[in-house]
Amino acid sequence: MPREATPELTFDELVQAVLDSPPPAPKISEVGRVAEVGDGIAIVTGLVRALSDEVLEFASGGRGIVFDLEPGRLGVVLLGPSEQISMGEDVRRTGRVVGVPVGTALLGRIVDALGRPRDDKPPVDTVNLHPIEVEAPDILHRSAVTRPLATGLKAVDAAVPVGLGQRELIIGDRQTGKTSIAVDTILNQKDTGVICLYCSIGQRGDAVAKVIGAIQDGAMMDRTVIIVAGDEDAPGLAYVAPYAAMTMAENFAANGQDVLVVMDDLTHHAHAYRELSLLLRRPPGREAFPGDIFYVHARLLERAGQFSPSVGGGSITVLPVVQTQAENLSAFIPTNLISITDGQIYLSPRLVRKNQFPAVDLGVSVSRVGGKAQARAFRDVSGNLRVTLSQFEELEEFARFGTRLDDATRARLTRGEAVRAALRQPERDPMTAAEQLTVLLAAMEGLMDGMDETRATAAMAAIRAAVRADDAGLAVRIADNERLTDADRTRIVATARGAIAAQVGLDGTDP
Incomplete structure (x- = not known):
């Protein structure tokens, strides 16, 4: 049977139908004001219900994270240049925390700390956004580290073995080959199926370009994600970059895959956090670092490990890099990271002067997993x-x-x-x-x-x-x-x- 034609409404009937329809639900929007702007931070007033780590949107288009909650004011870390923020402009709550895209669409891409493309390609094709701050898996969801992660380096695989799920610190003075060891480890995963993430924090653009070129030449780009927070970027991006990399890695590990994360380097990360804390007038402690700097790195690195089958059965291996000055292993940040990680690969400038590369000092280097993750041979x-x-x-x-x-x-x-x-x-x-x-x-x-x-x-x-x-x-x-x-x-x-x-x-x- 032919469908009956729907009678068209006259103008008066259409107006009456609109008037009779229920009104839309009210939408509450909290608006604050920018009271102060500094290098990488802003002080916001008027948002009394804002939560810690919540993302705020500025009228000029910028975004920031609520860092300090004080009576009548908020300390906000900017996730972009502070030049575009002006005093007195409107600030709105978003009701969400910082999230980054996750999934296989990231493989082969170069992105910033928020997952935005840095490789002149379209945005990452995924709708999955995961928060960068999550609790580390509890001990019941972890398994022992027993499988080796081959680095392809004799000095490491033979004497300082690294296992899948281990946190092995790479430490040494500048120009001793720390990044080179990390990149060689990534290249050695060509035939292992391990997914790699290289997180650059505060590095020069030419240094990052060399790393990208080496990974591309080694045919590992298709299984690598590169996260870049350069020295020209806002310190807020340098602060969130390693957390974003860990969130991306957790998604792969939840699907049963083995992941290697290189954080190059956490010295710059600590300096960015110290800069933000001092600008927000947090009380300084040893070497002017805030009192929670240990917790900043501990809650990050504790998210790595070998996970049990109940949570996917994957693993996250982390190679954090930290720089020392004049071989001073007892400095604040190096000692913190040595106590958090499962061992360290120490690169000695004395061996560099003897033309010994990689300059691994086996007397100081150690793996606390030991032979459990090493082949018996x-x-x-x-x-x-x-x-x-x-x-x-x-x-x-x-x-x-x-x-x-x-x-x-x-x-x-x-x-x-x-x-x-x-x-x-x-x-x-x-x-x-x-x-x-x-x-x-x-x-x-x-x-x-x-x-x-x-x-x-x-x-x-x-x-x-x-x-x-x-x-x-x-x-x-x-x-x-x-x-x-x-x-x-x-x-x-x-x-x-x-x-x-x-x-x-x-x-x-x-x-």
Whole structure:
């Protein structure tokens, strides 16, 4: 049957229908005023019902976070330039906290601390916004850290192992290679399925561009999210950046995925928080930092871990970076972070001056997870490695005085120099576990004794090529967490001996 046509209303009937309809519900909007504006902060009055950490919107289009709640006034941290905010302009409540986009749409993107694009691409295609501040998972939702996170660096994987779900601090003076270790770790996840997030806090634009270029050249951009809060951005963005990165990581971990988060670096984060606190006239404490600076970093890093299947079964591994001055590990922020994290990788400027890269000082570096997250094959080697190096460094200091040395002491010095040379590794050149193990065993068995730097480098390249050609099932046994038998050691040493003999000769001369 044909549908009956709806009779059209006359103008008078339409007006009457509007008048008879129920009125819209009243909408309450609280409006305040900007009383003061500073570098990165604003003082707002008139919003007596505003909540802590609530987002406020300014009439000029800017946004800010309620930081201080005081009678008759609010201390607000701006999430953008303060130049666009003027005194007396209107400020409105939003009723929500700061949120960032999450999900797979972020992979391959470069965003700021609020998830806005910084790569000249369209906005992130997701409607999922999660708050940046959440409680850390309780202990019943956590599992032990038992799976290794391979960094591809001999000095780390053998002596300072990192596990999935661990918080391992990277600490050292400026220009010692802290960022390089973090980037190499990201590049080594190419075949592991680990999702990576690199959070840049207060870094120069050219330094961030180099990191982005290295990740793109290493074909890891498709599984990496880069969050940038540069030194030219507002300090409020630097403050929220690591929390935003952790929120993005938590979404991946909730779906059962392993995530690596690099925070480069928390020294700038602490300085941004100190700047905001001093501008808002919070009482300063040690080194002018506010009294809650420990809690600021503790509540951030406690959100990492290996989670139980009831909450997704994923993991968040964090590599926070912190900078020291003149090797002062007892400074305020470094000691705070050392006490929060599960160990530290210390990069020594003394080793940098000796051209030892990566400049990992194994005497100060430690992993509190220890061998629980390390393959048994590496565990069998790492103990002798630390002992050999510690004895060598002690004898090296003693030998500086020109004392006459006996043959046994001279042999220990030669072996120590060879082992330290074996730990050298160029940037952007991660090594497989089998290659690392073979090189280290070759050095500790004396196959590289007496070689200069050029010949040692050639010998390590020959060993790696031989392992790539045929590792005799070593990689599989390492992956299966099997111990090395005496026959395995003999076969590994024989492989290394043959590679070195073919390349540089066992006596250090060309074959």
